Amino acid sequence: MGRIVARLLPDGREVEVEAEKPLKVSELLKRVGMTSESAVVIRDGSPLLETDYVSPGEKVDIVRVLSGGG
Amino acid sequence: MAKCSVCGGPAVAFIRYQKRYLCRDHYIQFVEDKVRRAIKRYKMAGKGDRILVALSGGKDSTTLLGALSAVRDDIGFELVAVHIDLGIFDYSVKSREAARRLAQSLDVPLIEVPLKEVIGATIPELAKKSRRPACSVCGMIKRYVTNAAAVELEADAVALGHNADDLAVYNLKSFLTQDLEAISKLGPRTDSVEEAAVGRIRPLYLVYEKESFLYSFLRGLPFLHEECPFVDNRQMEVRLKEVVNQLEEERPGTKLQMVTKLALRIKDYPKPRGEIRRCRVCGLISSSEVCSFCRTTERALGKAMGPAVREYIRRKGVELGLIPRVKNTATG
Ligand SMILES: [Zn+2]
Ligand SMILES: [Zn+2]
Numbered sequence: 001m002g003r004i005v006a007r008l009l010p011d012g013r014e015v016e017v018e019a020e021k022p023l024k025v026s027e028l029l030k031r032v033g034m035t036s037e038s039a040v041v042i043r044d045g046s047p048l049l050e051t052d053y054v055s056p057g058e059k060v061d062i063v064r065v066l067s068g069g070g
Numbered sequence: 071m072a073k074c075s076v077c078g079g080p081a082v083a084f085i086r087y088q089k090r091y092l093c094r095d096h097y098i099q100f101v102e103d104k105v106r107r108a109i110k111r112y113k114m115a116g117k118g119d120r121i122l123v124a125l126s127g128g129k130d131s132t133t134l135l136g137a138l139s140a141v142r143d144d145i146g147f148e149l150v151a152v153h154i155d156l157g158i159f160d161y162s163v164k165s166r167e168a169a170r171r172l173a174q175s176l177d178v179p180l181i182e183v184p185l186k187e188v189i190g191a192t193i194p195e196l197a198k199k200s201r202r203p204a205c206s207v208c209g210m211i212k213r214y215v216t217n218a219a220a221v222e223l224e225a226d227a228v229a230l231g232h233n234a235d236d237l238a239v240y241n242l243k244s245f246l247t248q249d250l251e252a253i254s255k256l257g258p259r260t261d262s263v264e265e266a267a268v269g270r271i272r273p274l275y276l277v278y279e280k281e282s283f284l285y286s287f288l289r290g291l292p293f294l295h296e297e298c299p300f301v302d303n304r305q306m307e308v309r310l311k312e313v314v315n316q317l318e319e320e321r322p323g324t325k326l327q328m329v330t331k332l333a334l335r336i337k338d339y340p341k342p343r344g345e346i347r348r349c350r351v352c353g354l355i356s357s358s359e360v361c362s363f364c365r366t367t368e369r370a371l372g373k374a375m376g377p378a379v380r381e382y383i384r385r386k387g388v389e390l391g392l393i394p395r396v397k398n399t400a401t402g
Contacts, residue, residue: 035315
């Protein structure tokens with residue numbers, strides 16, 4: 001069983017998402033309870049498109065695009 | 071691999087409501103075009119104007135200052151930034167660092183207002199002493215200090231970092247409670263009151279929250295991506311944001327429609343009743359004899375601090391060569 005390691009920002013918490021095969025970004029976001037309107041997936045410093053794939057074994061950042069609270 | 075719809079380069083984002091892919095450079099241009107369009111369409115600023123940007127160090131005000139500095143020469147306005155050091159522990163220290171670095175890299179003069187030094191108390195201290203929720207004290211203080219800075223610097227407008235998502239959500243929230251007077255304040259701009267209040271503009275009116283994040287991220291602008299420790303995630307706004315985003319997923323462009331239609335009808339909403347007065351202590355806009363800033367500081371600290379804030383900003387403005395204001399009329 002493969003895993004995608006996702007660091008959830010800004011909190012910094014890490015979660016592991018079980019995946020047999022590459023997951024579409026939109027699917028990965030759904031698995032962690034987010035949508036493409038409210039979060040951006042970043043791999044190696046570049047934002048990914050909803051239609052891009054993330055493979056088991058890869059590490060990504062999932063950034064919630066929140067307001068600072070002001 | 072998806073390609074930019076403009077130049078064919080590698081795409082970094084897909085604009086769902088336009089069915090377009092964009093590369094890094096064209097994405098940045100796309101956001102700047104939105105800001106330029108909003109400024110012109112809603113007559114936010116013109117040639118020779120001085121725009122004061124309320125810079126918190128978060129993503130929205132960073133995108134705001136970044137995009138405004140990119141279009142300032144086309145339109146011909148001048149930028150000044152104000153940052154309030156709220157004294158909210160480590161969060162404020164990091165916010166201040168981001169604001170300083172940004173202002174310096176974009177070559178925008180920055181006035182810093184450290185609350186502890188200027189009024190003798192931080193937001194947490196003030197909240198405790200006045201027995202009010204930190205967020206309500208904080209909002210009031212920020213509005214006051216920003217307006218005081220704009221009046222002292224003779225700014226033509228204060229630019230706020232509210233994005234389309236924020237405005238769609240405030241609109242919906244006010245609608246649910248039928249606070250129509252609150253909706254009347256959610257347009258792209260509000261008017262000035264001579265020498266007491268400077269009008270506010272929202273150049274990110276057409277920019278989505280995600281677009282605001284990506285703009286600063288792709289440009290590599292320094293900003294603090296952290297939540298204020300006082301933020302309450304049970305607030306209705308948080309829930310409404312999810313609802314609005316769900317609608318956006320199903321019908322791309324919903325948020326844009328919400329804000330553009332609101333702008334068209336904003337004049338039909340009733341304005342808050344009650345006359346506009348000037349604070350007896352500090353002279354700035356107030357709904358009663360003494361403004362809420364002077365009243366709160368008087369109660370919590372034993373002295374109304376409005377005049378001290380105005381004096382501090384005036385001194386800093388003189389030091390930075392921003393006061394007296396020299397209007398550039400040479401190319402008028
Ligand atoms: Zn391109
Ligand atoms: Zn006052």
